[in-house]
Amino acid sequence: MQPEDRVRSRCQPAAMYQLPGDNLAHGRIMAPLLAAAFQDSTTDLTAYVITDSLVGGKAMGGLRMTPGVTPRTLEVLARQMTLKLALHRLPIGGAKGGIVCGLPRGRERDEVLAAFGRAARPLLHGGIYLGLDQGIDLRDRDLIFSSAEYEVPLPGGACSWAELWDHCASVTGFGVAEAVEATKAPSAGERRRIAVHGFGTVGRGTAAHLSERGHLIVAVADQLGTISHPQGLPMAETAAATDSTGVVDRTRLPAGVRCVDDPTAVFSAEADVLVLAAVAEAVHEKNVDLIRAGLVVEGANGPCTEPALAALASRGVEVVPGIVANAGGAIATGLVRTEWLSRHTSAPDAHPGQQRRTPDAKSLAEHLHAEVAHRIRAAYHRVAEHAAATRITAHQAAERLAEESAATIHHERNDSRGERT
Numbered sequence: 001m002q003p004e005d006r007v008r009s010r011c012q013p014a015a016m017y018q019l020p021g022d023n024l025a026h027g028r029i030m031a032p033l034l035a036a037a038f039q040d041s042t043t044d045l046t047a048y049v050i051t052d053s054l055v056g057g058k059a060m061g062g063l064r065m066t067p068g069v070t071p072r073t074l075e076v077l078a079r080q081m082t083l084k085l086a087l088h089r090l091p092i093g094g095a096k097g098g099i100v101c102g103l104p105r106g107r108e109r110d111e112v113l114a115a116f117g118r119a120a121r122p123l124l125h126g127g128i129y130l131g132l133d134q135g136i137d138l139r140d141r142d143l144i145f146s147s148a149e150y151e152v153p154l155p156g157g158a159c160s161w162a163e164l165w166d167h168c169a170s171v172t173g174f175g176v177a178e179a180v181e182a183t184k185a186p187s188a189g190e191r192r193r194i195a196v197h198g199f200g201t202v203g204r205g206t207a208a209h210l211s212e213r214g215h216l217i218v219a220v221a222d223q224l225g226t227i228s229h230p231q232g233l234p235m236a237e238t239a240a241a242t243d244s245t246g247v248v249d250r251t252r253l254p255a256g257v258r259c260v261d262d263p264t265a266v267f268s269a270e271a272d273v274l275v276l277a278a279v280a281e282a283v284h285e286k287n288v289d290l291i292r293a294g295l296v297v298e299g300a301n302g303p304c305t306e307p308a309l310a311a312l313a314s315r316g317v318e319v320v321p322g323i324v325a326n327a328g329g330a331i332a333t334g335l336v337r338t339e340w341l342s343r344h345t346s347a348p349d350a351h352p353g354q355q356r357r358t359p360d361a362k363s364l365a366e367h368l369h370a371e372v373a374h375r376i377r378a379a380y381h382r383v384a385e386h387a388a389a390t391r392i393t394a395h396q397a398a399e400r401l402a403e404e405s406a407a408t409i410h411h412e413r414n415d416s417r418g419e420r421t
Contacts, residue, residue, distance in 0.1 A: 032075055038119040039327075043108075046100040046116040047305060049123055049130070052078035052093065053253035053406070057126075059093035060330075060337055062083075062133030065140070067102030070276065075100045080095075080301055081330065083399060086406035087383075088375045090334035091413045097130045117147025118175055124150040130278040131333050136344055138165050154336065159361035167365030168332055171372060173205020173277075175297040175328025176371045179320050180210060182380040183295055193232075193269035197263070200246035202299050202326070204239060206275050211235040219269035221278070222247050226265040228258045269289045276303035277326075283308045286404045293315040313393055321398040324379050331375055332368045333347025341367070 018360040034051040048071045054144030061081040074096040103109040117124075124130070124145070129152065132141055138161065145151060155166065180194070191214045196203045207217045209377055216232035227233065227248060234254055241252035250259050267283070267290035268273065276282055277299035283291070285307040295392060296312060297320040298304065299302050304312070304319065312319055335341050341364070359367065380397075389396035 025179075032078055035075075036120075036123060036346050038116065040115045040119065045112050047098060047116050047119070048074055049095065049097040049120060049128065050078040050322070051073040051095040051123075051128055053082040054093040054127070055409055056418075058129070058337065059095040059127065060129040060131065060333060061095035063097035063099070063130040063136050063141070063144070064133035065099040065101050067134035068204045069098035069100055071098075077301055080313075082406060083402035084330050084380065085334055086409060087323050087379050087402035088331050088334070088397060089405055089409075090331065090335050090412075091338055091409050095128050095130070096133075099135075101135075110143060113143045114147040117144035117150075120144070121148040124148050129333075129337055131329070136270075138162060152337070154341075154364070159364065160409070163361040164364055164365075166294040167361055169370060170205030170208065171332045171369065172202045172326065172329040173207075173299070174209050174369060175331065175372050175376050176202065176206040176208035176275060176277065176297060176325050177213070178328075178376045178379055179325035180206075180275070180295075180297050181213070182377040183318065183320065189393060191215050191293075192273055193271045194219045194273045194275060195221075195228075195266050195269040196275045196277060197266050197303075198246070198276065198300065199242060199248065199280060200277070203246065203275065203277035204242065206277060206299055206393055207235060208239065208335075212328065218271050219266045220248070221263040221266035223263065224248070225259060225261040226264055226267075226269070228269055229256060230270065230356050233257065242325050264290060269293075269335065273297060275299050278303065278407060285311065288312060294318065296320070296418065297325050299326050301326065309393065309395060309400070319394055320380065321383070321395045323398050323402060324383055325363045325378065327376060327379075328372045331372045335368060337369060340371075 002087055005324065032050050032052045033054060036049040038047045050071060051061060057320045061078055067331045077097040078094050079098060080094070085092055085094055092272035099111050099112065101109065105114065106251065120130070152161070177214045188279060192217050194207070194210050194217050196207050196217065196219070201222045207220060207250070211217050218230060218232055219226055220233065220238070224247060227238070227250070230410045237254055238248060241249045243249070264287050267287060269292065273295045274293035275297050279300060280302040285305065287306040291312070295318050301322055303322065309319060349362065382401060383398045384393055386401055390397065
């Protein structure tokens with residue numbers, strides 16, 4: 001028996017596959033295009049891949065590995081990926097994958113990853129790209145791809161994914177920082193006070209980019225609580241004291257930094273901007289009144305509940321939706337997975353007939369960051385203008401524009417096979 005023969009899998013239209021839950025999110029019936037479930041009794045693999053939409057036979061989204069991931073969660077996230085990619089005008093569908101596992105790093109965990117790669121091989125080769133998400137790093141992704149005998153070459157073979165990733169590891173945080181700066185700019189010389197809820201990869205990246213641009217990071221929250229300083233945290237020392245999971249070692253912080261054990265204390269920090277970069281539904285009706293900032297930027301997927309959004313709107317607090325701000329990684333990967341990168345990263349030499357030059361990893365990363373900045377700022381302004389013109393919330397405007405863009409992309413890219421965006 002081949003290893004992949006041990007894996008029991010189902011991969012069929014979602015209409016034939018009953019997902020747990022009520023299949024309803026934000027008042028709208030969700031209907032993903034394809035749902036796949038994998039189980040392997042030898043490695044205890046349990047995993048799911050939800051494809052919300054296809055464009056030209058392709059879709060993409062992150063793969064997470066946590067003990068609590070469910071098909072229901074993936075279903076909502078896959079839909080968010082469809083909307084996010086469409087809003088930023090990328091011609092590729094949305095998907096999301098999840099491996100139910102809480103094993104520590106080691107041989108057993110690697111066996112689960114390899115089993116998933118073998119099981120998901122038909123999806124990967126069939127156009128469903130799965131990238132990095134919670135619990136999955138580049139090394140894990142490479143193991144999965146190797147087990148699936150799958151690779152994604154970069155344009156011209158100029159560099160490896162690992163080389164490019166060295167320059168793009170904080171691209172999502174970079175995108176959130178761009179969203180912050182796309183909002184009403186402060187007067188010349190004025191620095192904004194920033195509070196960041198969640199100090200993982202996205203939160204740290206956002207804080208670093210905003211600090212480099214002269215803003216004050218007055219408070220950050222991790223799993224243990226909130227650290228703050230009214231004149232701005234020393235970001236170099238704070239980053240150096242932070243481990244790979246986003247937890248700050250309080251014993252390594254300089255004097256003057258205030259530490260409390262409550263992560264939600266960051267909401268009440270005296271800040272102009274609150275960046276939400278932790279988990280879904282972090283802000284809800286029981287804690288939304290703690291928020292003092294006049295601007296909230298969603299650097300995570302669904303960090304505010306519907307009641308919380310309504311409460312913030314009633315107070316006149318602007319909220320930049322996650323599908324606008326939390327899109328840097330999706331945009332960069334989408335550019336690589338579509339034709340854009342090949343078309344825009346090679347410049348002809350001075351003499352006709354010579355081969356086009358292919359940029360190295362650093363140049364590729366510069367192209368990607370510039371395009372991420374352009375698309376996030378453009379999306380913010382489109383959403384803000386539409387919300388103001390139609391007197392609806394930014395979240396409603398973002399979803400409406402994303403659905404309109406998805407329909408346009410669908411008609412331009414899909415054939416008559418019945419694919420749905």
